[in-house]
Structure formats: C-alpha cells, structure tokens
Amino acid sequence: EIVLTQSPATLSLSPGERATLSCRASQTVNSDLTWYQQKPGQAPRLLIYDASDRATGIPARFSGGGSGTDFTLTISSLEPEDFAVYYCQLRSKWQWTFGQGTKVE
C-alpha cells in the first residue's frame, strides 16, 4: 500500500505570500497525483490532476509539479479565499489514497 505524506502539517502565511506544499509517496508512482482544497463545512474541491494540470475554473496562481515520489502544490500569491486545507491523492491500481493534509492558515 502506498502512503502519502504531506508536509508541513500547517503553513502559516499572509495574503500575497507564496505557499509551497509537499506530498511524498512511499514508493515511485506514475503521475496520477491529484490535489484538492477543502474549506470548513464543504466537500473537497478538485484543483490539480495528473500532477500538474489545473482543473476547470482553477486560477493560474495554483500550480502543481513533481514526479516519482515527490510532488508539490504551489500557490504563487495567496488570496484570502485560499486559506484552507489541501490534500493530495493518488491512485495505484484499484486503490486510492489521500494524504493527511496541509492546513494553510
């Protein structure tokens, strides 16, 4: 079973700053790596799929990258609405795994 480890657990930043979130897989994976944003009381929202492709309607300040075991989500300049919890998710064979999340506060 692949384990996804996200770091840091909490990222304390101010609006306008750059956020870099990490997601590390316990073994080398393909690029079926997805990022979601979740705000309190809401369902997760798709941000990035295939490691680096932005979903429809996602602002260009969100970008994803990485390969192998190390992936990143970057928010180039935080807007007030970006303060939330971010999860990475991976599919391996017929199993899906989520990371434990990074809270951007």
Next chain:
Amino acid sequence: EVQLVQSGAEVKKPGESLKMSCKGSGYSFSTYWIGWVRQMPGKGPEWMGIIYPGDSDTKYSPSFEGQVTMSADMSISTAYLQWNSLKTSDTAIYYCARLRSEYWYFDFWGRGTLVTVSS
C-alpha cells in the same frame, strides 16, 4: 450542470442499519464510476470504494470491504452506500464523488451526508 445530490443527515444507534443515496444529474450516470469517501471528525478523507453504475462492478478499499456495501440503480441515476450494523466509529461525513478515469481523479463531489451513531 453536473450535480451529485446526497441524502440527508442521519442519527442512528449502534447496531442499526443505514442506506444512503447519491443521485447524479447533468451527465451520463451509467458511464462514470462513483466513489465513496469517509471523513471522520477533524480528519482527512479516506477512500472507501468505487462502483460503476453501468454494470455495478465494485472495487473496495481493504479497510472497508465487508463493512459496507455499495450498489447503484442506473435507471434512477442513484448510487447507494449501506451498513447492516453501524458502530459508533462510523460517525463521519460520507461523500460521493464522480471519478474521471482518464487520470483517476474525483471531479465532482456531493455535499456529503453526516452520519452520527450514538447510543
């Protein structure tokens, strides 16, 4: 517009059964996998399994196999998640989500169904 509408919140006692629903609209329901995701209070999401409404093929997470049953009725564009005997540890929000099989991600999510199991 793609929508997944989930059934309402439930309050149950340990040992009771439950069947929740997820109704899809705005797309061809039978041709997309539907996934179920658990989120316990204050925790991250956990993948439970997926079902293909077209033929009711299912894939379960080992953590949930035997604990829940997924089903679907494509004639009414609805997927179901059911328990025969709830435990207090089943208290959580349960989300259904549509799976895009090109890159295996969940693109549209329901709002979730809160299940509270308490004696």
